[in-house]
Amino acid sequence: MPTLLSYTLVITGAPWSSQAPQTALTFARALIDAGHRLDRLFLYGEGVHLASALSAPPSDEPHWPQEWSAFLTEHRIAGVACIASALRRGLVDEREQARYELSAHNLRAPFQIAGLGEWVDGTLTSDRVMYFHGSA
Amino acid sequence: MPTLLSYTLVITGAPWSSQAPQTALTFARALIDAGHRLDRLFLYGEGVHLASALSAPPSDEPHWPQEWSAFLTEHRIAGVACIASALRRGLVDEREQARYELSAHNLRAPFQIAGLGEWVDGTLTSDRVMYFHGSA
């Protein structure tokens, strides 16, 4: 029986411009099935679009934000969007909405907004850190 | 004196993942300065993120959604985000918010959401159609 490990996954590729969110999700399911632990999903750069609450793809297309959200909720895993990447790209929670006096908030639960310290923590404490980039 | 022409500009590259919105804006200003007419800006694919009302980059960084919005408003030019591209990527107006029962709307004025027919119309009626893609 193998040693059980902890993982941090980092997604930098956006849904609909890359396969990264889908590859990462299938990998995440497989690592949980193998008994390992997913410490955290960290969204960076274009990857923050995965946390949009307003994505509404056609019903016969995959809905990556919804699928990731359900997976994180089911397994009580933290999903963190980098605050700097998210603010540039228009992904905000209620707190940032208030701070920047914006018209709405659009962060999908259970995603949270936090700084790069969360990623640094992953590199220090998880056994494995894996990156899922765009392919263009 | 040259003949005055009409243009349709199409942006497919996203702000912060490409230079497309900035190059297109400088070009648009130059064509107006030369006396030409900009019929329409059409956002497609990743380009729809330019229409986000919630982008909040650091104050010392360019704010492309705001700059484009001001330019379109000043010159009364139509800015259209393709509906299919926008819905996938979480860009919605009040009408789409209601139709898909979403929690908010985040389309920046004066952008509108419409179908590819607006682009086809541009290819048929504008003297020039120019595309601004990402560079990755």
Added chain:
Amino acid sequence: MKQAQDIGTLHILNKAPDHPRFMTCLSSLSDQDTLVLIENAVLALSDADTALPRHTVALEADTEARGLSATVTGAQQISHAQLVELTEHHSRIISW
């Protein structure tokens, strides 16, 4: 199928020289065509591995950003206003 005023096609290229589309563009030019380098494509001006065609111009805002404007010899540098003029004179434009 060509336009009446046949002065060639205007090719606007924004990809870096190591992008596959860069070489496809270069090999698709005719003698009477004009090539405009913008964004990452202006790096071709400093690329020992790239031979640019005769009618090549580069957007000055992009060469300046990348520290190339003072050293460029392979292409005329143009403003956005001059790019608009080029689009006036070419009814056929391809954005690579």
Added chain:
Amino acid sequence: MKQAQDIGTLHILNKAPDHPRFMTCLSSLSDQDTLVLIENAVLALSDADTALPRHTVALEADTEARGLSATVTGAQQISHAQLVELTEHHSRIISW
């Protein structure tokens, strides 16, 4: 600076064969390293211009999507579960 259990590095590559990062990856492998082709990179299995290293595997979901799973001979096809196993055995992983 290498980990105690030195069985080489796991390289996970998702770029198509004409992407500049693809060749950089191939030229950065050591003999004991393992290369995993995922997403667009599995197209290398059908690419006459690419010679793959000995320890190459490909994600089956991606070869199947691209119509390659029945014809592949140059690499073992693996499931996501097997990819997880590979990450168990390699403490050093590079995502290209």
Added chain:
Amino acid sequence: MTTLIVIDQPPYGSWTGREAMDMLFSLAAFDQPAALLFIGAGVNWLRRSQNASGIGQKTVEKNLSAAPLFGVDRIYAEQAACDRFLPDAGQRVNGVELAPSVKQLLDQHDHVFFAG
């Protein structure tokens, strides 16, 4: 006016090719003549026996086979890229014409653009 849409990105890794197909179908819906050209790694769109269910997507083969029904004129593929990725005609979906010269094909169309 004839339009040529060029796809040089392979399928599944991004959505640009699919969104270019939507543009193609829109042109056809407005009775505008339109054709499609696959070059470079983009020719991998044309391989038979694709099955994208394992990556949670719809197989693009179906989008392609719908093209003639929607009034799309022609589907071309760069010869050199096919030699590289799909040398055997039996590997390719039906109805594809090989283009020995990309340049020549571009010259034959008034409006040419890339899929993102």
Added chain:
Amino acid sequence: MTTLIVIDQPPYGSWTGREAMDMLFSLAAFDQPAALLFIGAGVNWLRRSQNASGIGQKTVEKNLSAAPLFGVDRIYAEQAACDRFLPDAGQRVNGVELAPSVKQLLDQHDHVFFAG
């Protein structure tokens, strides 16, 4: 643990390089040793006399020159890529070490990742 961040995209055309610099500075802020490697067209980050005001951006040269102040260990550039784009040492910003072998440099670091 030593981290190496690899940048192979040129500056200004996208934001990935800038966001990688933010990651670098975060590591340094937590006292984690970190170095930077530019390869391929990414070496164009290192050219002197950049001025991005005309494209509405901040010049990346300033981000780079801040690196040592923030505790970043080393800045490397692929030798072959410099030969191609920046052959003259006088064209390059100060403090850059040429790396004849990318492979060797990757092997010297525990944690290696690309800027998107």
